[in-house]
Amino acid sequence: MAFKTDIEIAREATKRPIQEIGGKLGIPSEDLLPYGHDKAKLSQSFIDGVQGRRNGKLILVTAINPTPAGEGKTTTTVGLGDGLNRIGKNAAICIREASLGPCFGMKGGAAGGGYAQVVPMEEMNLHFTGDFHAITSAHNLLSAMIDNHIYWGNALEIDQRRVVWRRVLDMNDRALRDMVTSLGGVANGFPRQTGFDITVASEVMAILCLATGLDDLQKRLGDIIVAYTRDRKPIYARDIKADGAMTVLLKDAMQPNLVQTLENNPAFVHGGPFANIAHGCNSVIATTTALKLADYVVTEAGFGADLGAEKFMNIKCRKAGIAPDAVVIVATVRAMKMNGGVAKADLGAENVAAVEAGCANLGRHIGNVKSFGVPVVVAINHFAGDTEAEVQAVQSYVATQGSEAVLCKHWAEGSAGTEALARKVVDIIDEGGADFAPIYPDDMPLFEKIETIATAIYHADGVVADARIRDQLTAWEEAGYGHLPVCMAKTQYSFTTDPGARGAPTGFTIPVREVRLSAGAGFIVAICGEIMTMPGLPRVPSAEAIMLNEAGDIEGLF
Template identity: 80%
Template sequence: MAPKTDIEIARAARKLPIQEIGARLGIGAEDLVPYGHDKAKVSQRFIDSVQGRPNGRLILVTAINPTPAGEGKTTTTVGLGDGLARIGKNAAICIREASLGPNFGMKGGAAGGGHAQVVPMEDMNLHFTGDFHAITSAHNLLAAMIDNHIYWGNALDIDQRRVVWRRVMDMNDRALRDVVTSLGGVANGFPAQAGFDITVASEVMAILCLATSLTDLERRLGDMIVAYRRDRTPVYARDLKAHGAMTVLLKDALQPNLVQTLENTPAFVHGGPFANIAHGCNSVTATTTALKLADYVVTEAGFGADLGAEKFMNIKCRKAGLAPDAVVLVATVRALKANGGIPKEDLGAENVEALRTGCANLGRHIANLKAFGVPVVVAVNHFVTDTEAEVEAIRAYAADQGAEAILCRHWAQGSAGIEDLARRVADLADSGASAFTPLYPDEMPLFEKIETIARRIYHAGEVTADKAVRDQLAAWEAQGYGHLPVCMAKTQYSFSTDPALRGAPSGHVVPVREVRLSAGAGFVVAICGQIMTMPGLPRVPSAESIRLNAAGLVEGLF
């Protein structure tokens, strides 16, 4: 008999009514806004009421650089939350919502896998509670208001050549990266070169994930720079009087979503910026609320630790006043062999030598994470093809790097397969060993911040940027934005900007081709190499396999 797929496992789950899940965290039914029977939003009134409570322990789950072999970061996040609950801890999980683009493309869903999943799986990976649609609508409302303002006389003297606000949609569509708008005559406005990003790259998404209240949300939306005048002075969203209406569209989306795991552990699923083109973390509201309600909160940061964890530390923790108590670094035997040069079709065969070569990637991430002053443990996400010799090689390598590697079988066994990691993580989190420190101070100049990340995290030899990029950074510093952190937009597959360069390369060049100021979110984006803020679909997209069966159930999601 073929093993059950993720969606089949999820569909067989014995879910509890969402009111019972809320009750486990002390959230009354009157403070839940239900979306059906198995998901709900948590009211702002309740969130405000718990702010005086002490925080629980914050545990970050991150990973080595992703490979086609798979790493299982979200699966481990979910499994660890269940594992902590299994050993008697009051635990909650905080993860991001899924983007439709990757679901119908090639990356797949964002709800975990096997017996370590968040449910309802279909809803999680499709429209869920409509947060992404609200973000898309708010973002594009602002775009429409910019064009409309120019059409009706342009009282703000916007230089149409310097409109920096692009449109967004939650789908991979390479045809929309660069477009021309307003063709067709005078009635349609002034033709302009424009483009689309994917919704998860929107500054509105970043703001939703960093805002602490509706008031803070509206202020941040108003602070967004949408264009420049001919004298190069910025035009803000508040100048167009757009931020109020945008806040109205986002008022429900700001409330975090509560669901559950297969084992009924509470899970907050909220926000979804990608880590390769945005800051890659779930919402501050969800994380800070969970910390008031649970003794241990397990959260994740997107892609490898060079992107997601770095941004979690330098952007989210800096902005929200958070400090992780422990970090879990996820690796697999297969992914480390891929980093050692083994092609995907040969990853099932034992190859300890290639694995040891690929462990250089693991070691680089361990050292980088320790540089933040946080204790690190390695989770070896088990695959059935792993051999004991390969697992032992990882354990020995991690020990040489001053970290413990623990084998985890949560995909196949659920919480029973991750008890060892749960106990170790709880001990680390409770030890008080964390001395968290961001990588750079606020007052460091912007280009030096970029160089600091490139040299200390990527181990680059040089950062290059055109004079126009450096001048733009200097201009932003003169305007009072020099204190902001930087958000690196870079391929997730390598420490370098070359996605084919595996392992732990050093001395490479990081080219910064463009910088964008996200004044509302509160960071500067540095776009490096060939990274795209609007992905494309692969040759054979997952959408070709997704359909409804005869019973009206979704098939093909993974």
């Protein structure tokens, strides 16, 4: 049987005018700033006007560690949102925007898949409303102003060896990771070593995702530490006088984007992905606004629960004053087999023993999420080759963990395939079992916060970090930053820093090779193992198959 591709399904969608979609949430058409007929930004004045309303219920969708077999977290987020609307609930979806890096690299887009997608799929996965371009421009404006300040006399006495602000680009380009700038003589400035990160790893991205409005945005931008003097005094973006212009560039990007699912239900798409190197959540302003407009809000956090869900709980919820009422962990039979030691080429054959062996990864995520005091349900994202015995093996295992696994067929059937999951989630919320709390307090020392995540979430024996890193954390504590949460940058494929260590490994440590202070965003980044903040393209990048056909339509996006 030949299946239609995601892009073919999306192109056949019957979209409704975006004003009609906004009307489902009570948004007047004059408060929607349209980008064409099928997407719009939500005005700040409307957002301000709904803050007095009570919040709806918040549902977080997370997943097991990703495998080449596929999990479908965004697809399940969209499917659950459609399923809730199908059973008569007023529900909205809040997902993240797509980076061009994975679209042209290996992972693909971020609009869901099959009959559980957000549209317009092509535009969402490419330039969309220009938010990432604005973030890239604002970030690099600050970079240019730093070098320009040094060139024109360096009144702030910046130590050129201690400029910590790198440049960014929304593309996977390993050649830009480390470089020397300003070569070519006096007219080009003073040479120094620097490099590029991908835009989603930018502190400006994190600030936009965590800011509550334009005033908060500008304050946070001004708080960015860009360099130090010779006597280690920090230099802030406001010292460079860049915060005002950066805010201007981000004015429109700060407004959440409204689009629709294939079933014409509202979806807010705002904020950056990549929970392996960033905090990887939908923006605070989009999520908190959706909570004022809908009875149920379904959002996602990137990669496995050890990364995205941990950061959602410990960073986003802490900063935004929100808490999930239920958590859905997405798993697939195929991924369980891979965690059980089956090669990707052999996933088509029934192997109940491998499924059972691989369930240890899922079990660890269930326990981790429950440690935050929230109830958990597992969504088994169905693939055509799954057998009844394999599905039953997952359901039986999850039952031993004190949760329930619900088979979902939204990829093939849309909301009809998630009715059971939607009803289960509503039941869990109605039971009121959530008692959310982050797993570490604000006043815990920074290195202990890193250790807590490593031991309680990754189940490591401990953390390895040299004296330089420990001393840096202590210095930040003495400077008044000890209350900040920690954003771990680590491979998404494993609880360890070894991408090949699947399942639920034990007997390992987490090496921290670098720490970065994101004073504007309000967290410390701990870079672990070999993770890169500027990814590279794979041997055969997706870009090789993306093109325009004879009709002028895009092919190859997925």
